[in-house]
Amino acid sequence: MASKPPKSDPVQDAPQVAEPKHAAAGLPAIGHTLRIAQQQMGVRRTALTLLRVNQKDGFDCPGCAWPEPEHRHTAEFCENGAKAVAEEATLRRVTPDFFAAHPVSDLAGRSGYWLGQQGRITHPMYLPEGADHYQPIGWDRAFDIVAEELAALGSPDEALFYTSGRTSNEAAFLYQLFARELGTNNLPDCSNMCHESSGSALNETIGIGKGSVLLEDLYKADLIIVAGQNPGTNHPRMLSALEKAKAGGARIITVNPLPEAGMERFKNPQTPQGMVKGAALTDLFLQIRIGGDQALFRLLNKLILDTEGAVDETFVAEHTHGFEDFAEAARAADWDETLTATGLTRDSIDEALKMVLASKRTIVCWAMGLTQHKHSVPTIREVVNFLLLRGNIGRPGAGVCPVRGHSNVQGDRTMGIFERPAPAFLDALEKEFGFTAPREHGYDVVGAIRALRDGDAKVFFAMGGNFVSASPDTDVTEAAMRRARLTVHVSTKLNRSHVVTGARALILPTLGRTERDLQGSGEQFVTVEDSMGMVHASRGRLEPASPHLLSEPAIVARLARRVLGEASTTPWEEFEKDYAAVRDRIARVIPGFQDFNARVADPAGFALPHAPRDERRFPTATGKANFTAAPVEHPELPEGRLLLQTLRSHDQYNTTIYGLDDRYRGIKNGRRVVLVNPDDARELKIADGSYVDLVGEWKDGVERRAPGFRVVHYPTARGCAAAYYPETNVLVPLDSTADTSNTPASKSVVVRLEQSAAD
Ligand SMILES: Nc1nc2c(c(=O)[nH]1)N[C@H]1C(S)=C(S)[C@@H](COP(=O)(O)OP(=O)(O)OC[C@H]3O[C@@H](n4cnc5c(=O)[nH]c(N)nc54)[C@H](O)[C@@H]3O)O[C@H]1N2
Ligand SMILES: Nc1nc2c(c(=O)[nH]1)N[C@H]1C(S)=C(S)[C@@H](COP(=O)(O)OP(=O)(O)OC[C@H]3O[C@@H](n4cnc5c(=O)[nH]c(N)nc54)[C@H](O)[C@@H]3O)O[C@H]1N2
Ligand SMILES: [Mo]
Numbered sequence: 001m002a003s004k005p006p007k008s009d010p011v012q013d014a015p016q017v018a019e020p021k022h023a024a025a026g027l028p029a030i031g032h033t034l035r036i037a038q039q040q041m042g043v044r045r046t047a048l049t050l051l052r053v054n055q056k057d058g059f060d061c062p063g064c065a066w067p068e069p070e071h072r073h074t075a076e077f078c079e080n081g082a083k084a085v086a087e088e089a090t091l092r093r094v095t096p097d098f099f100a101a102h103p104v105s106d107l108a109g110r111s112g113y114w115l116g117q118q119g120r121i122t123h124p125m126y127l128p129e130g131a132d133h134y135q136p137i138g139w140d141r142a143f144d145i146v147a148e149e150l151a152a153l154g155s156p157d158e159a160l161f162y163t164s165g166r167t168s169n170e171a172a173f174l175y176q177l178f179a180r181e182l183g184t185n186n187l188p189d190c191s192n193m194c195h196e197s198s199g200s201a202l203n204e205t206i207g208i209g210k211g212s213v214l215l216e217d218l219y220k221a222d223l224i225i226v227a228g229q230n231p232g233t234n235h236p237r238m239l240s241a242l243e244k245a246k247a248g249g250a251r252i253i254t255v256n257p258l259p260e261a262g263m264e265r266f267k268n269p270q271t272p273q274g275m276v277k278g279a280a281l282t283d284l285f286l287q288i289r290i291g292g293d294q295a296l297f298r299l300l301n302k303l304i305l306d307t308e309g310a311v312d313e314t315f316v317a318e319h320t321h322g323f324e325d326f327a328e329a330a331r332a333a334d335w336d337e338t339l340t341a342t343g344l345t346r347d348s349i350d351e352a353l354k355m356v357l358a359s360k361r362t363i364v365c366w367a368m369g370l371t372q373h374k375h376s377v378p379t380i381r382e383v384v385n386f387l388l389l390r391g392n393i394g395r396p397g398a399g400v401c402p403v404r405g406h407s408n409v410q411g412d413r414t415m416g417i418f419e420r421p422a423p424a425f426l427d428a429l430e431k432e433f434g435f436t437a438p439r440e441h442g443y444d445v446v447g448a449i450r451a452l453r454d455g456d457a458k459v460f461f462a463m464g465g466n467f468v469s470a471s472p473d474t475d476v477t478e479a480a481m482r483r484a485r486l487t488v489h490v491s492t493k494l495n496r497s498h499v500v501t502g503a504r505a506l507i508l509p510t511l512g513r514t515e516r517d518l519q520g521s522g523e524q525f526v527t528v529e530d531s532m533g534m535v536h537a538s539r540g541r542l543e544p545a546s547p548h549l550l551s552e553p554a555i556v557a558r559l560a561r562r563v564l565g566e567a568s569t570t571p572w573e574e575f576e577k578d579y580a581a582v583r584d585r586i587a588r589v590i591p592g593f594q595d596f597n598a599r600v601a602d603p604a605g606f607a608l609p610h611a612p613r614d615e616r617r618f619p620t621a622t623g624k625a626n627f628t629a630a631p632v633e634h635p636e637l638p639e640g641r642l643l644l645q646t647l648r649s650h651d652q653y654n655t656t657i658y659g660l661d662d663r664y665r666g667i668k669n670g671r672r673v674v675l676v677n678p679d680d681a682r683e684l685k686i687a688d689g690s691y692v693d694l695v696g697e698w699k700d701g702v703e704r705r706a707p708g709f710r711v712v713h714y715p716t717a718r719g720c721a722a723a724y725y726p727e728t729n730v731l732v733p734l735d736s737t738a739d740t741s742n743t744p745a746s747k748s749v750v751v752r753l754e755q756s757a758a759d
Pocket of ligand 3: 405
């Protein structure tokens with residue numbers, strides 16, 4: 001059966017609103033998934049493909065970075081993983097005829113949803129300077145164009161090499177090697193907008209920017225705190241792990257301004273009982289104000305310090321540094337200030353404290369709700385203080401658990417996708433490949449946008465992703481992009497970054513995870529690293545979407561040969577032919593990958609070393625785990641304003657929109673909605689169902705406006721509002737970023753609501 005044609009562009013979405021749900025997954029989820037999957041893939045392909053997700057001989061689910069359990073069900077069923085797969089394995093195609101029929105000026109007027117729904121790109125495409133149509137181009141000619149533009153630069157630092165987190169380890173390793181042989185560390189990535197704050201805080205405090213727990217630790221925990229995360233939508237398989245943890249006696253505290261259905265109750269679609277009744281997950285819900293987490297953890301730390309025998313004195317003495325300064329700051333924490341910052345009641349914090357003190361093994365999980373604020377790094381440092389106090393790092397059932405987004409975002413960083421590489425990494429790279437690596441730090445995402453805006457960067461190359469839509473300050477970013485000489489995107493699907501271009505543009509279509517990758521030495525597989533530092537193979541089985549696609553490693557290898565020529569002694573041709581040759585090099589350059597090829601043959605994969613987790617060793621500047629004592633901050637909200645968080649609906653994958661529903665939150669057929677607390681709405685005299693413009697207020701005085709949002713009265717915390725990304729990225733100022741990590745503060749946007757002109 002063929003797939004159904006995509007729906008036409010909805011001129012304006014028409015949201016319908018019902019009561020939010022109080023449970024996630026279960027039977028409705030299965031129906032919903034199969035419907036979306038079959039529209040894209042047809043029945044037969046749906047069945048064959050979904051059976052292969054996260055199986056031991058199959059491909060890694062491109063949906064998220066949550067690890068696979070050891071005992072996988074025939075279909076580790078996850079609704080949103082299935083949707084991610086369906087998007088890639090779709091039978092719809094974007095061919096040269098499509099580009100002949102649709103000028104770029106037409107495509108630039110379409111929604112991101114419509115663009116994505118057109119299907120997989122089949123041919124390399126080229127937009128010459130001044131042209132309004134992309135035209136097909138041969139691969140060699142495409143690489144010539146990139147080489148021409150790179151050669152014309154005054155310095156390699158005028159080129160930017162962006163990465164989105166779906167890129168495999170092998171492709172990422174080659175990509176950063178190419179950029180560095182060319183002579184630049186300009187390797188911004190999606191992580192700069194995502195968990196950079198976690199990396200910054202963890203590197204400084206525990207000496208490694210990764211989480212310290214494995215899946216089995218969750219099952220051993222007494223207490224799991226899930227703060228600033230919506231796993232029901234974004235990491236659905238995490239709910240099975242939480243269910244199992246609860247069955248083993250764990251208790252769960254959820255910290256969130258929104259009551260998210262998945263954390264309330266989970267109907268496990270893998271078990272018959274689960275389907276019907278479901279398990280209540282959250283024991284205590286702390287409905288916090290946006291940005292109140294640092295204050296909350298600071299006060300909990302004070303209360304722990306004030307409780308006789310609650311501090312793990314031995315651990316603190318043996319393994320930590322900076323306790324006295326931290327304790328002094330924590331003892332000064334103030335109840336009133338905390339209640340204002342958090343909007344919580346005294347009783348609920350007391351209740352949380354009881355659970356904390358009753359737990360011998362505590363894990364804190366978090367995602368974007370903690371990382372995308374001005375004070376995100378001190379917030380996550382405070383979480384680390386909280387865990388260190390009771391010795392909760394480096395023993396079973398306890399630790400830090402930043403839950404990563406993109407399925408290989410953590411692996412890409414391990415492979416050296418980073419604008420500020422460690423000297424030891426560059427030393428190893430130089431030794432292995434015999435070249436001189438650039439030492440100056442490169443641009444991160446925000447820096448890259450500024451460089452394009454100011455004419456300091458002229459070539460933008462993206463390994464996946466949708467830079468224009470994912471980045472903050474959409475108008476600024478789009479204008480910056482248009483100043484580039486050349487923009488190049490290695491992509492599977494059409495998105496806005498292909499139609500807001502530099503003077504010239506290229507689309508280089510590539511294989512997805514689900515597809516067979518045949519090279520000179522035979523069929524290839526790639527590897528990925530999940531959120532818990534487990535590395536394993538991923539092998540696609542489907543016929544590629546088009547015979548004209550190249551794999552990501554092949555694209556990098558060919559580009560490198562064309563651009564670097566004789567100057568490079570790296571065996572790019574061999575790397576393209578056989579990815580095992582790439583893994584041999586990774587094994588020699590990156591610690592923890594010894595015998596990579598042999599160890600990855602184990603279908604369960606292997607765990608990368610993690611000194612704090614494995615040996616309670618903290619490779620920080622002090623050689624110990626560092627307590628820190630930053631001043632407590634929380635967002636200031638002027639009278640009559642709301643603090644807007646920009647978040648994901650249930651039917652999207654970042655900038656890829658699967659559909660217009662957000663089932664658990666009761667929203668249907670529309671994305672331009674803003675969730676507002678009914679008491680705030682009453683005070684602001686904004687009726688449910690009315691239409692407002694969201695107007696950003698930032699100290700630069702520039703008016704940023706997102707027009708025409710339907711108001712939904714919704715039980716979010718007071719003073720807080722929520723609306724979907726990327727429609728609201730226009731409101732996030734480029735300069736509004738987290739201290740230290742420079743991550744856009746996408747969850748702390750001060751807005752006023754103005755009645756829409758058309759309303
Ligand atoms: N289906 C699907 N899966 C995905 C993605 C997707 O788009 N779709 N994206 C992937 C990626 S790249 C990422 S990074 C992850 C994102 O995963 P999440 O971080 O879960 O994604 P968001 O939708 O941004 O949700 C942020 C959550 O934090 C809460 N929050 C907001 N502000 C605060 C705050 O100040 N304090 C606290 N305590 N909570 C707050 C919000 O209410 C919301 O529940 O998911 C990954 N998985
Ligand atoms: N306001 C606001 N902005 C945000 C966020 C937020 O919460 N609020 N979240 C931020 C976060 S956490 C992230 S991670 C970023 C995401 O930023 P990105 O990673 O740049 O964006 P995605 O939407 O995930 O990229 C989707 C595109 O990737 C391409 N693609 C898909 N699969 C493959 C593949 O296998 N290979 C290649 N080469 N391309 C592929 C497709 O063309 C698709 O259109 O957005 C950030 N922006
Ligand atoms: Mo992310």
